[in-house]
Amino acid sequence: MLAFAIRRAFQSFIVLLVVGLVAFSMFNFVGDPIDNMLGQERTDADIERLRTQLGLDQPFPVQYYRFLEGAVQGNFGISYRQGRPVSEVISERLPATLELAFVSAVLAIIFGVALGVFTAIRRNGWAANTIMTLSLIGVSLPTFLIGILLIYLFAVELGWLPSFGRGDVVDLGWWRTGLLTQSGLKALILPAITLGLYQMTLIMRLVRSEMLEVLRQDYIRFARARGLKDKSVYFRHALKNTLVPVITVTGMQLGAIIAFAIITETVFQWPGVGLLFINAIRFVDIPVMAAYLMLISVMFVSINLIVDLLYFAIDPRLRIEKSGSGK
Amino acid sequence: MAKTVKKPVLSVKNLSVEIPTRQGILTPVDQLSFDIEQGKILGVVGESGAGKSMTGNAVIGLLDPPAHISGGEIRLKGKRIDNLEREALRKVRGKEIGMVFQDPLTSLNPLLPIGEQLTETILEHLPVNKNEAQERAIAALEEVGIPAAAQRINSYPHEFSGGMRQRVVIALALCAEPSLVIADEPTTALDVSVQAQIIALLKRLCRERGTAIMLITHDMGVIAETADEVAVMYAGRLAELGPVRNVLTSPTHPYTQGLMASTPLAAKGKKRLSQIPGAMPRLTDLPFGCAFHPRCPIAKDKCRSDPAPTIEAGGGKAACWYVNGEKS
Incomplete structure (x- = not known):
């Protein structure tokens, strides 16, 4: 198990190194930032000075090494557009995105698993069939459209919820949260639903199909033949056996929630890193783009690592095999 | 049968199971009747698809919809269980x-x-607390011959061999002390060397407790060693039912006769085993009359037009117009 964890950590490190290379390559291939940073009335001397200041006159490997050295320390240089350290700009915006992603993920998992189990147990009931049909909407409608529809219904027509922004926030020093104020919570509802709906329907359909598969297994028949209660058969025996594939996909989706927050944040003008990234692209603010890319990949990689370790917690058969082969 | 004085543990009368399909209604079990007395073992034999497992599932109430009991009755210790509510049936x-x-x-x-699988079953059915359930679980494992049961109680199924796992399954089936055990091909998936042990274990435990067994198998050897009575099924119907010695040595129904002639155990000494020509008909196109007539060596016109009656023969019952080749 330990050997496995170390091996996976090493693989994660390689992945991050590769992503780092891609992120860094942007500096060389996505236009010349100097053009954007200096106005029309620039001299060659200005250009040269800025180039040296930003380290862009150094050879490629040296630049890459410096980039990595900085990245490890959380230093991604200066935002071309805002003129402030990228780490500062991002850490300012990160709480908004993480709160949104967290609430979406919790909604998606709770409702996804509950509805998945329900539709599997009552697989021919009208309620289950209705839910399955509705879930097609969640799977097939694009996120921005769902967001706009929700805004139209709940913000424009009914006027119950705000259509943009984050509401009032409370400053906890290093973290500004919108979860503690009423307006913050109200502002969170629509974006969280928009962001989580796709994941919810995906988890639901996955849990359903896995449950149907497991319910056909002999040990479920045997559990019934032993006269166990339905509740115990479904949740204790069946649901636990569906968890390995469900956790795999859910883990991937958590990463996707953070990454795809870009669209939701744009629709709702949510002041998170996704919106920051979109603006960075518009202004070719490469340090911000590179840092965002690294941030997302770190999240993906660590979620995957956690998912792999969770397998061991769930399935005892893996523990034995690994402790046998991995010494 | 006047000689049956003891009240049977399980009494099945005219049991029919139906499955509605697009091609029409299938009848995998048709008008089946049998009794099992306390402490006795009834062997149910037949080819794949003869309705053996379907009968077992009907008795314990685990038919997969859309299959359902369409007629007849099942009595357990005199009480009807085929029409129980879901929750009442679960408690049975x-x-x-x-x-x-x-x-x-x-x-x-x-x-x-x-x-945990043992204690959850014990706690479900018996009025005991967790500690007592744990003790009972260990005792149950010891009884089925799991060595060092107290240490192995927290082991997972994959840490046991196939034979040991079947012992655990038997412990699970018996832990709430049922009066009837349905064993559906309990040894088919096991090594030959382990099969005899498992059968002996099942037999010993049931004799000690007076538990009746419905032993579903297609292994004539197992039947010969274990069963008191044997029911031969063919295409969902009872072909022959009787004491095991009679059925194995002097079968009365032509199908049972063919079956015995094709079994190595019973056909000892012969050079080649004989076989019954053809295959069991599918439920979707059962022949008219007696389902066995297309393969039957003594079939006559009557067999092609009318289903065979069940009559007493050879100390048991047989469903044939011409038991032992004679007109009845």
Whole structure:
């Protein structure tokens, strides 16, 4: 198990190194930032000075090494557009995105698993069939459209919820949260639903199909033949056996929630890193783009690592095999 | 049969199971009747698809929809159980009727320790607390011959061999002390060397407790060694029912006769085993009259037009117009 964890950590490190290379390559291939940073009335001397200041006159490997050295320390240089350290700009915006992603993920998992189990147990009931049909909407409608529809219904027509922004926030020093104020919570509802709906329907359909598969297994028949209660058969025996594939996909989706927050944040003008990234692209603010890319990949990689370790917690058969082969 | 004085544990009368399909209604079990007395073992034999397992599932109330009991009655210790509500039937399962499945590798939940699977069953059916349930679980494992049961109670199913797992399954089926055990091909998935042990174990435990067994199998050897009575099924119908000695040595129904002639055990000494020509008909196109007539060596016109009556023959019952080749 330990050997496995170390091996996976090493693989994660390689992945991050590769992503780092891609992120860094942007500096060389996505236009010349100097053009954007200096106005029309620039001299060659200005250009040269800025180039040296930003380290862009150094050879490629040296630049890459410096980039990595900085990245490890959380230093991604200066935002071309805002003129402030990228780490500062991002850490300012990160709480908004993480709160949104967290609430979406919790909604998606709770409702996804509950509805998945329900539709599997009552697989021919009208309620289950209705839910399955509705879930097609969640799977097939694009996120921005769902967001706009929700805004139209709940913000424009009914006027119950705000259509943009984050509401009032409370400053906890290093973290500004919108979860503690009423307006913050109200502002969170629509974006969280928009962001989580796709994941919810995906988890639901996955849990359903896995449950149907497991319910056909002999040990479920045997559990019934032993006269166990339905509740115990479904949740204790069946649901636990569906968890390995469900956790795999859910883990991937958590990463996707953070990454795809870009669209939701744009629709709702949510002041998170996704919106920051979109603006960075518009202004070719490469340090911000590179840092965002690294941030997302770190999240993906660590979620995957956690998912792999969770397998061991769930399935005892893996523990034995690994402790046998991995010494 | 006037000689039956003891009240049977399980009494099945004219049981029919139907499955509605697009091609029409299938009848995998048709007008089946049999009794099992306390402490006795009834062997149910037949080819694949003869309706053996379907009968077992009907008795314990685990038919997969759309299959359902369409007629007849099932009585357990005199009480009807075929028309019970879902919840009442659940309380009968495990408590009154235990079941052992074919494949011990897939009958146990891989993610739960065997001890937990035992205690959850015990707690469900018996008025005991957790500690007592744990003690009972260990005792149950010891009884089925799991060595060092107290240490192994927290082991997972994959840490046991196939034979040991089937012992655990038997412990699970018997832990609430049911009066009937349905064993559906309990040895088919096991090594030949382990099969005899498992059968002996099942037989010993049931004799000690007076538990009746419905032993579903297609292994004539197992039947010969174990069963008191044997029911031969063909295409969902009872072909022959009688004491095991009579049925094995002097079968009266032409199908049973063919079956015995094709079994190595019973056809000892012969150079070549004989075979019954043809195959069992599918449920979708059962022949008119007696379902066996297309393969029957003594079939006559009557067999092609009318279903065979069940009559007393050879100390038991047989469903044939011409038992032993004679007109009845």
